[in-house]
Amino acid sequence: MAVIEASALTKRYGETAAVRGLDLTVERGTIYGFLGPNGAGKTSTMRMLTGLTRPTDGSATVDGVDVRDRDELGGHIGYAPDEPPLYEKLTAREQLTAVADVRGLDPEIKAERVPALIDRFELDAADDRIETYSKGMKQKTSVVQAVLHRPAVVFLDEPTGGLDPNAARTLKQLLVELREGETTVFLSTHILPVVEELADTVGLLYDGRLLAEDDPEALQRRLAGDSLEDAFVELTTDRAAADAAGGR
């Protein structure tokens, strides 16, 4: 059953098209690896799917909610962008508690989950202000914040960037658990082994278009590569060469 459905989704910034008629279907309870080179349109796509950016054209729903209805959409999603969206002057504990309250989480559930997630992600400085955190600590807080309310879909943009190996492993375990709990994880990252290890489906975005979509192994077989990295390089390099030959 599809939880994300996008049809001809388009985003233009003036004359520049960041996403060009994207058609996308993501099944519930899966991990979707969203790959692409810098500037491919991944962040624009994620922003559209989370309601932060209005699509110029096309349509999309997440968990049955139109992405243009941001107020309604918020209850169904969690989002951890590459720049941790945190209040620098709060502590991690205050941030998580405040976000839980703003989301209307039951006080008992909040009292149980916040400390549990803090422990699990080893947020040792949870009572220090976020402005004193390293990039990795901020990233962990951001991810915890995104999954705190157990949304139907979690959008994670480069979640492993800045994480130490222990935290990265904890995150991967959490993603698997989320999937088992029927939560869909929409994962954008440049760290291909993570996608290769976890993703059920991989979508490769290039120049605002979905170039290929399959499960990681099938994608490798199709392109006769040894790894997802080979497939990525082959696809994007070929496409770039074709674009250059076409005079684009």
Add this chain to the structure above:
Amino acid sequence: MSTGDGAGDPTPTDGSTEPPLGGGPTGVCRSAAVVTRVTVVQLLRKQRSSPLLVAVVVGFNCFVGAMLVGLAGDGTYQLGQSLAASPGSVGERVRQAVLAGVVLVSVMQLLGAASDGKAKHRRVAFLTATSTAAVVVALLVRRSVGALVLFGPAVLAAAVAFAVGAGAPTSALSLGVGGLWLLVVTAVVTLPFGLVANWVVVGYDLSSNARASLGVVVLGLFYLALFGRELVAGVLGVTPVAWAGDLLLLTVPGAGAALPQAAGFAVGSLAFVAVAGAACVELAGLTWFSDPAFGDEGDDEDDETTRTVETFGASLHRVCAPRTAALVALTWRRTRRTPKVLFYVYPSALIGLVMAEQLVLHGPFSMAMYPAIVGFTGATAIGSGFTLNPLGTEGDALPTVLTSGAGSERFVRAKALAAAVPGGPLVVGATTGIGVALGGLPPVVLVATLAYALAMVALAVLFSQALGVHYPPDHEELMGGSVKVPDKSASFLYTVGMTAVALPGFAGLGQYALAGTFEPVVLLGGVGVSLVLAGGLAALSYRHATRKLAGYSVE
């Protein structure tokens, strides 16, 4: 890697080393010129690229120019006429006016210099590339150019008006050039004091409370200097600073200017500029490179404050939805730790002081005007904080709020409550308290004032958001930067809007303060119009703010 042909290779091929930018006197001059050019171009482009800012600068110049020239009351044109009618009669008056002007501009420059410490990030790129001296020179030139842009045209207009009034064209020369020179001198010699203020704030890692107290003290000093300028000018009149009058009157025939004093001031002020510049280099080193300058802002919060916020937050659950209360409590906590979001509250408070001085202390109105002044300026101050920039003050966390499902209506209501709950009772209480303390105020006037203050508070917290949701337009800074204070143009538009709505009520209440008896039609009519306008605009503002927020797209 070298390309072999030297193109793009920073290492000279003859084995010599390139002298670092800013090394030696020639290097300092060269890099100072470069940094100055970049700094001034940035300043002028910033002004030019914002039509609203240009309008504010032009409007300010027109206002100050009209006052100086004498379009409203006596000004330089009338002084010139007096000189023509009776040579020798105006010299002393010009000297006094010049000194009062120097005091005023110096205080304003001092405030600007003291608040410039926050601009450290603008300087970092330069400070890592060239010498401190070069950056200080650029900063001094920038301040001078800023002063000349802001006041220069008005000063020149005043000089020309004097010359026209006196029928002596040469008068404009010393008045104009001397006036511009005074602007430059005040811009330069006040910077060391501003740096000292920054050094105290940064070096001693003052808490937000201490900073706020310091701000109040500085504003108090500003107020004293503003309204005691004639007294200060009298004190300065017996010092060499008074020779500034001789410099300005040098080419005014029959004004009795003394050439030695004029020359003495010119040379002395030049020496002061040089000394101030040297002092700035030393002080800049202390302020900009001290360890705390690159640390956090040192805001603190004791347990008592935390408990107070939590208690208030818990109480809010009884009067509004839990999610709204959570947003309110979150806003309070953050405001407590980031008091700079209240930056524009101070000017509104200052406007209140100025109005009290101009309208009551030295104006035609009785003290019965005080409650209305407090009601209006207090309400304006309430809306000048975070509600004036509701998106920008969320800083990096904006995506969290937008994707939380809290909803735009809840967000706007929460921001309004966060400002109105502590601010409203303060303003309404002060308005009522002063009204009662004055004694003898008819109940109908008191009630009308109270209603007026309430309506203005309600308008302030919603109207400011309706304007504020349009700022800041620069999403990169919004998404990647820290909390921003409201945009200047938002503050300006907001003040204009609040004033327009407040005027009828102010006039109605002013009629009583002026005459001592009230005309029911004027009082109730004026206040009534303001209430209706405030109610209507508040409703429209709420609708606009929520719609704009619901449709907000991070581009």
